[in-house]
Amino acid sequence: MPLRDALASVQPYQPARPMGELQRTLGLERIVKLSSNEGAFGPLPGAVAAFQAAVDGLNRYPDGGAVRLREELAGRHALPAGQVVLGNGADELIRLCAVATLDPGDATVFGWPSFPSYPTAAGCGGAEAVPVALAGRDLDLDALLDAARRPRTKLVYIANPNNPTGTLVDRAELRRFLADLPAGVLCVLDEAYAEYADPEPEGPALVREGTSRLAVLRTFSKVYGLAALRVGYALASPEVADALNRVRPIFNVNQPAQDAALASLAELDAVGVRVQHARRSREELERTLAGAGLLPEPSQANFVYAGVPDGDGVRLASRLLREEGVLVRELPGFGAPGAIRVTVGSDEENTWFATALRRVMSQAPARSVVH
Numbered sequence: 001m002p003l004r005d006a007l008a009s010v011q012p013y014q015p016a017r018p019m020g021e022l023q024r025t026l027g028l029e030r031i032v033k034l035s036s037n038e039g040a041f042g043p044l045p046g047a048v049a050a051f052q053a054a055v056d057g058l059n060r061y062p063d064g065g066a067v068r069l070r071e072e073l074a075g076r077h078a079l080p081a082g083q084v085v086l087g088n089g090a091d092e093l094i095r096l097c098a099v100a101t102l103d104p105g106d107a108t109v110f111g112w113p114s115f116p117s118y119p120t121a122a123g124c125g126g127a128e129a130v131p132v133a134l135a136g137r138d139l140d141l142d143a144l145l146d147a148a149r150r151p152r153t154k155l156v157y158i159a160n161p162n163n164p165t166g167t168l169v170d171r172a173e174l175r176r177f178l179a180d181l182p183a184g185v186l187c188v189l190d191e192a193y194a195e196y197a198d199p200e201p202e203g204p205a206l207v208r209e210g211t212s213r214l215a216v217l218r219t220f221s222k223v224y225g226l227a228a229l230r231v232g233y234a235l236a237s238p239e240v241a242d243a244l245n246r247v248r249p250i251f252n253v254n255q256p257a258q259d260a261a262l263a264s265l266a267e268l269d270a271v272g273v274r275v276q277h278a279r280r281s282r283e284e285l286e287r288t289l290a291g292a293g294l295l296p297e298p299s300q301a302n303f304v305y306a307g308v309p310d311g312d313g314v315r316l317a318s319r320l321l322r323e324e325g326v327l328v329r330e331l332p333g334f335g336a337p338g339a340i341r342v343t344v345g346s347d348e349e350n351t352w353f354a355t356a357l358r359r360v361m362s363q364a365p366a367r368s369v370v371h
Contacts, residue, residue: 006104006126011116011333028325032352034343035317035327037163037193037303039225040277041346044270046263047226054256062255069262073233076265077204083236085244088252090192090219090232093244094157095121097215097234100243101154101186102127109147110157111139113164113335115190118157127154131335137165137297137305141177148185156181159190160201164334164341166282166299168197178211186240189216192232193301195223195271196278207235215240222302223274224264229257278302281344288354289342292361302344311338316360324356 002008016022016035023031043051066086074081087093094117102108104126110118112131119129130153132143139162148156160169174189181187189203203216215236221227231253234244264271285304289296295307308316317330317340329341342353 004126006123009129010120010123016327022322023325026323026325031325031327032345032349032356033327034345034349034353035329035341036227037222037301037329037341037343038227039222039274039302040281040344040349041225041274043225043260044264044267046267047224047260050259050263051229051256054259057255060255062251062253062258064250066253066258069258070233072262072265073235077235078208079204079235083207083238083241085234085236085241085248086253086258087217087232087234087248089221089230090190090217091117092230092252093215093217093232093234094118094188094190095124096244096247097157097186097188097240098122098125098127098155099247100240103154105152106155107150107153108155108157109144109150109153111144111159111162113331114157114159115163116333122155128152134162134165138162138167139169141169141173145177145180148181153182153185156185156187157190158187159192160203161193161197161300163193163301164303164329164331164336164339165297165305166193166301166303167297168201168300171199171202175206178206178214181213183213186213186215189214191216192219193222194218195275196282196302197300198279204235207237210237212237213240215244220261220264223271223278224261226257226260226264229254229260231257231261278344281347281350284350285342285344285353288350288357292357294340294361304342304344305336305339306342307339313338313340316340320360321356324360326353326356328353 070081070084073084098121102125107128107130108122109130122129130147132147191201191203194201215234217234220231282299282304286296289306297305314330317328331339
């Protein structure tokens with residue numbers, strides 16, 4: 001029994017088994033992980049050097065204001081540093097937005113299928129989580145707006161691009177949505193995959209233009225290759241930034257993470273190469289999935305969503321492909337049990353996946369086993 005009644009509706013995070021343990025259990029020579037939307041490449045050289053240089057200071061508390069990183073981000077996005085708030089990954093900021101806005105009995109709305117942290121954040125605050133069905137694979141902004149007008153709705157989450165479907169909201173439609181949103185509702189634009197999109201979402205521009213009750217979330221976990229360090233940030237209106245800082249834990253981003261993130265921002269050319277790789281590779285993944293008989297959707301992120309013909313995405317992901325040494329994401333927790341989500345990997349990992357998928361879909365059970 002949970003300690004608070006509200007937690008009965010919250011599903012705790014179920015971590016995957018460690019890769020090494022899973023590899024030994026399955027008797028595989030290797031496992032290719034394409035399940036968590038991590039960047040295909042590791043940290044940038046400047047980030048590695050900055051992280052290593054920070055080791056001698058581990059006996060000191062980190063800069064609780066993350067001054068240098070926030071100032072650099074503020075300059076990049078042409079905003080005052082006071083409108084930049086750091087989080088322990090964008091996921092912490094998703095939770096902090098709920099803490100800052102929701103009282104028990106309030107409501108949060110979000111498209112569905114989408115990222116499961118949204119209903120979790122609502123439930124932890126004792127608020128009602130209101131999923132709004134997508135229109136096909138796109139967010140239905142009209143339906144979201146109708147839901148946001150319900151009494152006691154205080155928060156709207158919009159993933160742009162959406163996870164897991166990879167779709168991007170039309171810019172003009174998003175502006176119309178924000179203009180029509182009730183004044184007392186906070187809109188959180190979760191742009192975790194923004195760098196991969198073409199065109200890139202304009203969330204920062206909306207903040208610069210003075211859109212009130214708005215928070216735009218970005219992360220260093222994807223294209224910058226820093227998922228293990230947990231660095232995300234919010235660009236927000238002054239009112240929202242103030243509220244987030246009131247509920248933000250002190251020292252929530254450690255110093256090596258701050259330093260590595262700051263160094264990453266200087267490597268513009270290398271980041272551009274990674275973006276081009278993801279854009280090219282996601283199109284190749286779409287062709288691979290379609291060629292194997294799945295139903296992929298065009299993506300604006302570093303992953304591809306694909307419907308499974310027999311409607312059993314769990315079986316394909318957690319049994320058949322896993323036994324081939326490939327991890328992709330099954331999607332019941334995202335509201336899409338009949339689909340899988342495949343992260344863009346390196347060229348070699350993408351080839352490995354394509355070979356494994358062809359074997360599975362042709363029901364050829366051959367696999368590489370440790371002797």
